[in-house]
Amino acid sequence: MALAPNTSNKRETVCIFGTGDFGRALGHKMIQSGYPVVFGSRSTQISSLIPKGAEVLSHAEAAQKAAIIIIAIQRQHYNFLIPLTEILHGKVLVDVSNNLKINEHPESNAEYLAQLVPGAKVVKAFNTVSAWALQSGTLDASRQVFVCGDDMEAKQMVMNIVRALGLTPLDQGSLLAAQEIENYPLRLFPMWKFPILLSFGLASFFFFYCLIRNVIYPYVYENKDFSFFIAISIPNRICPILALILLALVYLPGVLAAIIQLYRGTKYHRFPDWLDKWMLCRKQLGLVALAFASLHVLYTLVIPIRYFVRWRMSSQIISQVLNNKTEPLDTTNAWLSDSYVALGILGFFLFVLLGITSLPSVSNNVNWREFRFVQSKLGYLTLILCTAHTLVYGGKRFLSPSSYRWYLPNAYMLSLIIPCMVLVVKFVLIFPCLDKPLTRIRQGWERNPQYSEQSHYIINKSAV
Numbered sequence: 001m002a003l004a005p006n007t008s009n010k011r012e013t014v015c016i017f018g019t020g021d022f023g024r025a026l027g028h029k030m031i032q033s034g035y036p037v038v039f040g041s042r043s044t045q046i047s048s049l050i051p052k053g054a055e056v057l058s059h060a061e062a063a064q065k066a067a068i069i070i071i072a073i074q075r076q077h078y079n080f081l082i083p084l085t086e087i088l089h090g091k092v093l094v095d096v097s098n099n100l101k102i103n104e105h106p107e108s109n110a111e112y113l114a115q116l117v118p119g120a121k122v123v124k125a126f127n128t129v130s131a132w133a134l135q136s137g138t139l140d141a142s143r144q145v146f147v148c149g150d151d152m153e154a155k156q157m158v159m160n161i162v163r164a165l166g167l168t169p170l171d172q173g174s175l176l177a178a179q180e181i182e183n184y185p186l187r188l189f190p191m192w193k194f195p196i197l198l199s200f201g202l203a204s205f206f207f208f209y210c211l212i213r214n215v216i217y218p219y220v221y222e223n224k225d226f227s228f229f230i231a232i233s234i235p236n237r238i239c240p241i242l243a244l245i246l247l248a249l250v251y252l253p254g255v256l257a258a259i260i261q262l263y264r265g266t267k268y269h270r271f272p273d274w275l276d277k278w279m280l281c282r283k284q285l286g287l288v289a290l291a292f293a294s295l296h297v298l299y300t301l302v303i304p305i306r307y308f309v310r311w312r313m314s315s316q317i318i319s320q321v322l323n324n325k326t327e328p329l330d331t332t333n334a335w336l337s338d339s340y341v342a343l344g345i346l347g348f349f350l351f352v353l354l355g356i357t358s359l360p361s362v363s364n365n366v367n368w369r370e371f372r373f374v375q376s377k378l379g380y381l382t383l384i385l386c387t388a389h390t391l392v393y394g395g396k397r398f399l400s401p402s403s404y405r406w407y408l409p410n411a412y413m414l415s416l417i418i419p420c421m422v423l424v425v426k427f428v429l430i431f432p433c434l435d436k437p438l439t440r441i442r443q444g445w446e447r448n449p450q451y452s453e454q455s456h457y458i459i460n461k462s463a464v
């Protein structure tokens with residue numbers, strides 16, 4: 001049974017210039033939220049695509065019926081607004097357009113609109129929301145809407161509309177922020193660029209490293225063709241190595257930041273730019289590490305069905321039968337094998353738990369202390385388990401001269417360098433003689449307040 005709208009709390013009329021996909025989707029959403037909507041179009045004929053309950057008038061007639069006008073057309077068509085300058089004087093114009101390239105124009109589309117219609121109050125909004133998101137009820141898309149404008153009252157009116165549509169407005173300040181907002185939808189995984197490039201570089205290095213040790217070396221010295229190792233064996237070596245290194249790189253910037261703060265004696269000083277950028281992409285580094293760990297699990301599960309493994313096992317059995325000799329159970333190796341597998345299972349379980357808690361739908365439902373406990377305490381426990389998993393896997397092989405082919409150590413040895421460094425430094429930092437001063441610094445204490453005041457002055461002066 002359809003419910004009649006509440007006429008006692010009637011909303012103001014909103015005008016939309018443009019009857020394209022986004023304009024129609026936004027108009028439909030506004031009508032659902034109780035807003036009277038009038039479309040301004042070149043053609044005033046009612047189309048079946050126009051949302052039911054909306055009016056379609058000429059641009060001039062539609063603009064006169066509303067105080068808020070949403071410009072849902074592309075920048076190259078803004079010139080038609082020039083003859084409407086008098087009608088649009090004092091109106092709130094909401095620019096929702098995007099460009100095809102980052103920094104395509106010297107000024108943002110919203111600033112260009114403000115230059116064309118100087119008497120209007122221009123607000124940038126809705127450009128980060130797609131027509132599909134509006135049609136699907138924004139359940140499967142981001143609810144955040146960036147809003148910026150020079151007129152506070154106009155900006156507040158637009159933010160009220162955003163809230164009424166079930167979205168979350170984020171005030172980005174004046175209209176100078178419009179260009180950054182317009183560039184935002186054009187960025188292709190901005191926080192993933194460094195993790196992906198780093199992973200690609202490490203994967204390439206370790207691939208050729210393992211290729212030299214496990215394929216080229218046996219072919220040169222033993223005349224054995226192990227080129228088929230490229231399909232499964234080498235990837236199954238590379239994936240855990242990258243997972244462990246990337247996981248260590250998630251926690252290394254935090255350790256470096258602690259050392260810098262202890263050295264400076266204050267938290268009121270910017271970290272180096274490279275460290276800032278590194279800390280911002282730690283989540284992406286961790287998720288890439290989890291992806292490599294998951295691939296390692298899948299590669300490991302198919303080991304028993306590989307032809308090479310089945311051939312080697314059958315050859316060992318036949319050799320024992322022909323020699324009439326049975327190898328006794330070595331409990332030491334059994335312990336090492338079971339411990340190695342157990343540590344891997346526990347490490348991967350916590351790895352998955354870290355990945356789950358990093359999802360916005362999960363992290364938004366936990367408080368800061370719970371999130372920090374999982375990502376910090378359990379994160380370091382995961383790093384310890386995964387490092388121990390690799391150490392037990394290697395055993396005493398690092399002492400064997402045969403492990404060094406062409407004087408190159410096994411790849412797993414290289415993967416232990418960064419994790420062991422992180423764990424050792426972190427262990428040192430939890431000593432009370434370092435942990436207490438670090439805690440005080442992070443709470444605002446300063447070893448040299450005069451130095452901090454000079455830093456504040458330099459930072460503020462450069463900002464001005």
